[in-house]
Amino acid sequence: MTRGGGRPDEDGLIARFFRPLATAPGAAQLLDDAATYQPPEGHELVLTTDALVAGVHFFPNDPPDAIARKALRVNLSDLAAKGARPVGYLLSIALTEDWSPDWLESFADGLASDQEEFGVALFGGDTVRTPGPLWISVTAFGLAPEGQVPRRDRAVPGQKIYVTGTIGDSALGLKIRMDESLRTRWQLSDREAEHLLDRYLLPEPRTRAAGLMNDFASASMDISDGLAGDLGRMCSASDVGAVLDADRLPLSAAAAKAVRSDPSALNTVLTGGDDYEILVTIDADAAEVFEAAALDQGVRVTAVGTIMPSFSGHVRVERRGQPLVLDRLAFRHF
Template sequence: MTGRRPGEEGLIARFFRPLATSPGAALLLDDVATVPHVEGRELVVTTDAIVAGVHFFPDDPADAIARKALRVNLSDLAAKGARPAGYLVTLALPRDWTVDWLEGFVEGLAADQEEFGVSLLGGDTVRTPGPLWISVTALGYAPEGHVPRRNGAAPGQRLYVTGTIGDAALGLLLRQDESLALTWDLRRADKEWLLDRYLLPEPRLSLAGVVSAYATASMDISDGLVGDAGKLASASRVGALIDASRTPLSRAASRAVAADREALAVALTGGDDYELLLAIDPDDADAFESDAAAAGVPVTDIGALVEGGGVSVEANGRPLDLGAGSFAHF
């Protein structure tokens, strides 16, 4: 539905107030929100921004942009074993924004609020002469004393990932060059899978309780498996050994890798997976895998934390050279 663009107060009332279902949001009539204390829980806070032309394509559907903005933050909560308690959104709109676009944007937020059981607490709307950007701050609760940081890993512990790795990075390349679908011998379903995985990450919130129970260190994979493994290892003052032959690939990614030797490096180093990377004590590995399966989240042992530093990647016992080894936002 088209219509005249409202001012800021009308914009908040029309588009965002229906999303503010939490009592602490006070119907967005105040400058602050409240988050109640929960006994035995720690409040976990994270924030991420996404910018048109950097983190998403300007012509992406408005609902998908909104969902990605929220989900990348929910992924951070999941990595810390936290359940979402609410979120704030700051939206910087360019001069040419439309009512139709904003309606689609809030529809995306509404869909994910229902899916993940979270509601809007507040935020801000501003104008920008530059590209569209969105910043989300998400809050969640985790069991007190059981928030796994990056620096809790130790030599001998196993390195696990959730889901499949590299789909988003391959999907980005495919979005930029559709001819790669032929190069990689992709079926239509494979192509759609990779494109969807780039457009819409899957936060592993159903694993939050398992993460808090077993992970000694964890983070989500936003800048590539190898690069983020290096960050976790560096924070813990250990090294990491990744077995590429055990790293889980989707059917689509496997077809790409089989057809193009360069695709494996993209899958292992490219960004935007938003899967979880977890250090697990070997004595807990069986229980962790069992509880993860019960939560409906696939997990794979891809290597180990070792003495020393840095990240080594091998396949079938041979070292792999992956170049820079990490996606960078700058």
């Protein structure tokens, strides 16, 4: 069961680190080639997948438990935006030659912690070796009431545009990881800087907002590649336009201080990505009830713009009533 250095072979690796995570009956303790799951009557299965690559989506020296939790949480964010309650996930991981049992044990501990927090279980996956870099792919699935899954192609002129939580923290945190001098330039306290760094390291999927999406959303999606760019994708899919009011963006105290100290940081807030908040359009006559329901669920929501008839470019960002020119709309993988 082991090879050089005391590391387990693939079967031993799965048994030691991942079988304890496969708590659902359909996972068959990871002893079969496939898992099973029967959705309850009146629900449909919502599936999503995201891959994370070292040096692209996380730093190779990030804590392994945080890497694991981020890989799972970015998928849970997608499910929440579709009004789905998370149920389980599949995990594929390509380990580099220098992997260690201690690293993988911490990685598995991170998954176990989030499984308990979000009520999900591992159903299967794959483990392989790679010359590098390390990569992780999670496919998550959840349940939504049948016929109530909001899509990004259903935005309609006149609707209000909302976002959950705060925008820009993660992208600003990444900036600090790349350039520590920004702590001083942005006049951040240690606590404020750590807040931004933590938001980059560990997203907070808005799973409590899933029911709100079923009840109120016309169009919705999670914000992963930047608010301005993801809004543009929604508008393109819906064949509409949007006016985004940068003055109404919900900013944390740390992000607000960064923008006051360095106005160019606003560009990062709007386009940097990794927010993993929910972008949603709501009928204007339902906005007040939606806001009250969100408050009741403990979900912060902020109206940041309006859906308009389609126009060239789809998204116009304004600040103090004037157009704001961005150097790009979103993070691009290619």
